[in-house]
Amino acid sequence: MPEILEVEDARALLEKRALRREVERVHAPDAWFLKRGLTPQAAGRVLDGERFIAARRRGKWILLDTDGGRVIGLHLGMSGRVVVDDDEAGDPLIYASNRDEIGWRRFGVHFTDGGAMYVRDPRRLGAVELDPDEDRLGIDALELDAEALGKVLDESRAPVKARLMDQARLAGLGNLLTDEVCWRAGLDPSRPAGSLDADERRTLLKAIRQTLRTLGRRGGSHTGDMPRSADEPCPKDGTPLTRRTVGGRTTYSCPEHQR
DNA sequence: GATGACCTGTGA
DNA sequence: TCACAGGTCATC
Numbered sequence: 001m002p003e004i005l006e007v008e009d010a011r012a013l014l015e016k017r018a019l020r021r022e023v024e025r026v027h028a029p030d031a032w033f034l035k036r037g038l039t040p041q042a043a044g045r046v047l048d049g050e051r052f053i054a055a056r057r058r059g060k061w062i063l064l065d066t067d068g069g070r071v072i073g074l075h076l077g078m079s080g081r082v083v084v085d086d087d088e089a090g091d092p093l094i095y096a097s098n099r100d101e102i103g104w105r106r107f108g109v110h111f112t113d114g115g116a117m118y119v120r121d122p123r124r125l126g127a128v129e130l131d132p133d134e135d136r137l138g139i140d141a142l143e144l145d146a147e148a149l150g151k152v153l154d155e156s157r158a159p160v161k162a163r164l165m166d167q168a169r170l171a172g173l174g175n176l177l178t179d180e181v182c183w184r185a186g187l188d189p190s191r192p193a194g195s196l197d198a199d200e201r202r203t204l205l206k207a208i209r210q211t212l213r214t215l216g217r218r219g220g221s222h223t224g225d226m227p228r229s230a231d232e233p234c235p236k237d238g239t240p241l242t243r244r245t246v247g248g249r250t251t252y253s254c255p256e257h258q259r
Numbered sequence: 260g261a262t263g264a265c266c267t268g269t270g271a
Numbered sequence: 272t273c274a275c276a277g278g279t280c281a282t283c
Binding site: 002003006060075076077078079123125126127165167174175176177220221222249250 | 275276277278279
């Protein structure tokens with residue numbers, strides 16, 4: 001998906017453009033997109049006549065507070081994008097087309113002023129929830145500190161990549177960002193999380209912060225320095241990058257400097 | 260903790 | 272036609 005950086009862009013767009021506008025009606029043509037028992041009818045009852053008063057984010061979830069005290073949770077899945085009127089943010093759709101097929105509009109609202117906000121998601125892996133349980137998510141990656149990272153890694157034998165992507169422990173990092181972080185930190189993503197010594201944990205924390213800052217400025221998860229292509233030379237040392245599966249995800253890394 | 264499933268679009 | 276895609280969930 002859109003990882004934390006794209007989701008933050010989408011959140012900011014909603015904050016800037018979708019708050020304090022009265023909802024005229026809900027557009028929820030795809031009941032499958034609504035999770036945890038939410039139905040199009042219930043969404044309508046909750047939102048019709050209401051306004052969003054805040055656009056928050058935790059990890060990859062966007063949380064829209066309504067003036068009625070309810071919360072609409074939006075998840076962009078792997079290809080979701082938020083559109084407000086004629087502006088949009090979210091997944092850059094490197095692999096998908098950026099067409100705005102009407103059929104890809106999975107959920108949204110029309111405002112009484114004539115505008116609209118909706119989630120466009122070709123692959124339908126996104127989600128909308130009412131009053132989501134925000135505590136099923138771990139600490140937000142942008143708030144991470146040394147102590148919290150210690151709890152994320154724990155004494156686990158799981159690959160460090162798997163722990164960094166475990167949303168219940170650390171919310172926000174996805175496949176691309178995690179690979180970039182490990183590459184910058186010089187860490188083999190398959191290393192058992194608990195095997196990192198104090199120095200390596202400090203390096204990892206710095207890499208997470210620096211990666212989020214740098215790629216955030218550049219415009220997203222896909223703007224990393226490490227090529228995502230096997231046999232491409234590592235920009236640090238020229239060694240051909242390898243491709244494998246770690247933590248169930250396609251993983252690129254440099255066999256030379258990532259240890 | 261690893262694996263497969265979910266759903267759909269794209270490009271080789 | 273097939274493999275693959277930035278996410279998450281259930282299941283072994």
